[in-house]
Every structure is written in structure tokens, then in C-alpha cells.
Amino acid sequence: MRRVLGLLVVVFVAIVCAGRDLYEVLGISRDASSPEIKKAFRKLSLKLHPDKNPGDDEAAKKFAEVASAYEVLSDTEKRKKYDMYGEDGLKEGGGGGHDPFDIFSQFFGGGRQQRQQEPSRGNDVVVPLRVSLADLYNGKNIPVSMRRKVVCQHCHGKGAAHADDIQTCHECGGHGVKIETRRVGPGFIQQFQTTCNKCGGKGKIITSTCPVCGGHKTNFGDVEFDVDVEKGMQDGQEVEFEHYADEFADRSAGHVRFRITTTPHELFSRDGDDLWMDMNISLKEALVGFKKNFVHMDGRIVEVNRNEITEPSQVITLKDEGMPKYQYASEKGKNYFTSRLLILCIGQLNIKINVQFPDTLSAEQKQGFRELFAM
Ligand SMILES: [Zn+2]
Ligand SMILES: [Zn+2]
Numbered sequence: 001m002r003r004v005l006g007l008l009v010v011v012f013v014a015i016v017c018a019g020r021d022l023y024e025v026l027g028i029s030r031d032a033s034s035p036e037i038k039k040a041f042r043k044l045s046l047k048l049h050p051d052k053n054p055g056d057d058e059a060a061k062k063f064a065e066v067a068s069a070y071e072v073l074s075d076t077e078k079r080k081k082y083d084m085y086g087e088d089g090l091k092e093g094g095g096g097g098h099d100p101f102d103i104f105s106q107f108f109g110g111g112r113q114q115r116q117q118e119p120s121r122g123n124d125v126v127v128p129l130r131v132s133l134a135d136l137y138n139g140k141n142i143p144v145s146m147r148r149k150v151v152c153q154h155c156h157g158k159g160a161a162h163a164d165d166i167q168t169c170h171e172c173g174g175h176g177v178k179i180e181t182r183r184v185g186p187g188f189i190q191q192f193q194t195t196c197n198k199c200g201g202k203g204k205i206i207t208s209t210c211p212v213c214g215g216h217k218t219n220f221g222d223v224e225f226d227v228d229v230e231k232g233m234q235d236g237q238e239v240e241f242e243h244y245a246d247e248f249a250d251r252s253a254g255h256v257r258f259r260i261t262t263t264p265h266e267l268f269s270r271d272g273d274d275l276w277m278d279m280n281i282s283l284k285e286a287l288v289g290f291k292k293n294f295v296h297m298d299g300r301i302v303e304v305n306r307n308e309i310t311e312p313s314q315v316i317t318l319k320d321e322g323m324p325k326y327q328y329a330s331e332k333g334k335n336y337f338t339s340r341l342l343i344l345c346i347g348q349l350n351i352k353i354n355v356q357f358p359d360t361l362s363a364e365q366k367q368g369f370r371e372l373f374a375m
Pocket of ligand 2: 153211215
């Protein structure tokens with residue numbers, strides 16, 4: 001059934017995408033950054049997924065549009081072509097018309113495993129992100145500003161004031177090394193390689209220094225992140241921004257990974273998808289029952305109502321008042337996304353009861369209790 005739907009949707013892609021503005025489809029501006037594109041796709045594709053909108057053709061059509069727009073705009077090359085020539089620029093070389101479900105599951109699952117190891121990428125940076133338990137319960141966008149090295153705009157990472165000021169080293173012919181020979185005995189000559197001392201092994205000689213970066217090829221610049229902390233994320237889980245760490249003139253930047261560190265909550269503590277809290281009740285309430293309220297992390301007032309006897313340290317369980325379950329791919333990259341998982345799953349809340357005994361009893365009260373329990 002899903003296959004069939006998938007095929008139907010592919011047909012839609014071909015029809016509906018002609019003449020559509022792909023940026024409009026994702027609801028982003030033309031200068032949107034790659035994290036912004038991802039975020040827009042994540043939000044829209046989850047909302048429009050046919051599993052969540054059974055029988056809704058309009059949603060299925062939009063889902064396919066969103067997937068095909070993402071396929072183009074998330075690919076630097078394709079995006080460039082699209083920006084220059086529009087939809088026509090994408091026609092040559094094919095590549096269009098992928099199953100939107102494939103695009104979807106690649107996005108939500110296994111992305112980490114499928115990524116090829118780039119041979120020379122800068123180091124990744126792991127940034128601890130302090131997040132309250134309430135933020136993990138409700139979800140929150142957290143803006144973070146970070147200072148990093150960026151390739152100098154003036155010299156484009158060459159380090160010279162002008163492009164003409166970079167010359168091939170005459171000493172080594174641009175190889176950075178020289179072959180020298182040495183007599184090691186009668187009739188014996190040994191060849192050996194040395195680093196060129198004129199260019200220091202670089203093969204190039206730069207005769208001027210970039211006035212902006214001082215020849216360092218990079219400057220410092222600030223980058224703004226909009227970290228999307230999603231409902232139910234776990235402590236230690238990471239939100240990744242690819243190629244946003246320090247830039248280099250000669251290789252791609254590493255990734256920035258924001259690692260979630262949860263700050264303690266005054267009422268709730270977390271155990272996986274479950275929550276725990278303590279509740280104090282009086283001895284009388286333990287015997288005759290009680291009605292008590294607490295404010296949950298989304299601001300709702302939740303009522304705990306009991307008519308039966310409650311024992312000290314008893315645990316009362318409220319279903320569906322725990323943490324929302326993080327519904328996307330797990331940290332291990334395993335795809336948890338099956339059709340049913342779009343329904344929001346919620347853990348349970350365990351309330352541990354503390355019965356507060358009175359410090360003293362008056363003679364009258366004692367007599368009252370004796371009579372009560374004499375029955
Ligand atoms: Zn040289
Ligand atoms: Zn420069």
C-alpha cells in the first residue's frame with residue numbers, strides 16, 4: 001500500500017513542480033542557510049506525511065513537493081543550478097523524480113551512517129548546550145552565537161594581497177622538495193630528497209601579504225545558530241550543523257555538534273521517557289483520600305485524585321504525563337520511523353508519595369484515634 005502511494009506521489013512530483021518556486025514550497029527565503037533548509041523540511045514533511053494525513057490527497061501532493069524541493073535545495077550543486085536557470089537547469093543530467101519517501105527516510109534515519117567520510121575535514125566541535133527539562137518537554141529553539149575562523153574574504157584564503165603575488169617557487173619548481181645527490185664512496189652516488197628551504201615545502205612563494213588577514217588566510221567571524229531542541233530529546237543527544245566549525249583555506253570545515261546537557265528541574269526528574277516527582281500528603285489524606293494539583297511543564301494544572309488508602313512511599317502512576325518520546329531517528333542512526341510512530345508517544349509520570357505524620361497529638365486527638373480504631 002505504501003509503495004503504491006509512493007508511486008502515485010512520484011507522478012505528482014513531475015506534475016506539480018513545474019513552475020513552482022522551490023523556496024516558496026519550503027517557506028524559506030532565497031538566502032536560507034543549510035540548517036534553515038533542513039529545519040523547514042523537517043517541520044513540513046512531518047506535518048504533511050501521508051501516515052499522518054490518511055486519504056488526504058492535497059497533503060500527499062504537498063508532501064511530494066516538499067520532498068522534491070528539499071532534494072534540490074539541500075544539494076549545493078543542484079541549488080546553484082536552480083538559482084541560475086530555474087527548473088530547466090535541473091532537467092539535464094536527470095537526478096529528479098526520486099521517491100519522496102526515500103528522501104524522507106534518508107533524512108530521518110541512517111543519515112549519519114550513510115555520510116561518506118570526507119578525507120580532509122577540519123575537526124568537529126562539540127558544544128555543550130544547557131537545556132532545562134521543560135525545554136525538552138516542550139521543545140524550544142535556542143539561538144547560539146559562536147566565534148569561529150572564516151576564510152578571508154579579501155584574499156579568498158590565499159594569504160596574498162593580489163592573486164598575482166603568488167608565484168611558483170623556482171628553486172623546487174613548485175614541488176616543495178628537491179632531489180639532491182651525494183657521493184658516498186668511489187663510484188657511488190646517493191639520491192635523497194630534501195624539503196625546499198626557499199618555499200618551506202609549499203612550492204609557492206607569496207610576495208605580498210593580505211592586508212586583511214595578515215597572511216593567515218582566515219579571520220574570526222561570528223556565526224549564529226538556531227538550535228532546534230525537539231520534544232523528547234535525551235540528555236547527551238546532539239544537534240549537528242554540518243561544516244559550520246572553523247573554516248580552512250584548503251579543506252572543508254568540520255561539523256558543530258551541540259550536545260544537550262539537562263539542568264535539573266525543581267519538581268520533576270527524568271528516567272528515560274518517564275518522569276518522577278514527589279508528593280507530600282498528610283496522614284489523614286493517606287487514610288481518607290485526597291485531591292491535589294500540580295503544574296506540569298507545559299503549564300497545565302494536573303489533578304491527582306484518590307479515594308483509597310495510600311501507603312507511605314507508594315508510587316502512583318499517571319499514564320501519558322511523562323516525557324514526549326523523541327520520534328525521529330535514534331542516536332545510533334537506526335530508523336524508528338514506521339507508519340505508526342508519527343503518533344506522539346508519551347511516557348508515564350510516577351508520583352512517589354510521602355506521608356507526613358503529625359509531630360504531636362493532643363490528648364483529645366489520641367482519644368479520637370483510639371475510638372476510631374477500636375471498631
Ligand atoms: Zn621551493
Ligand atoms: Zn586575507
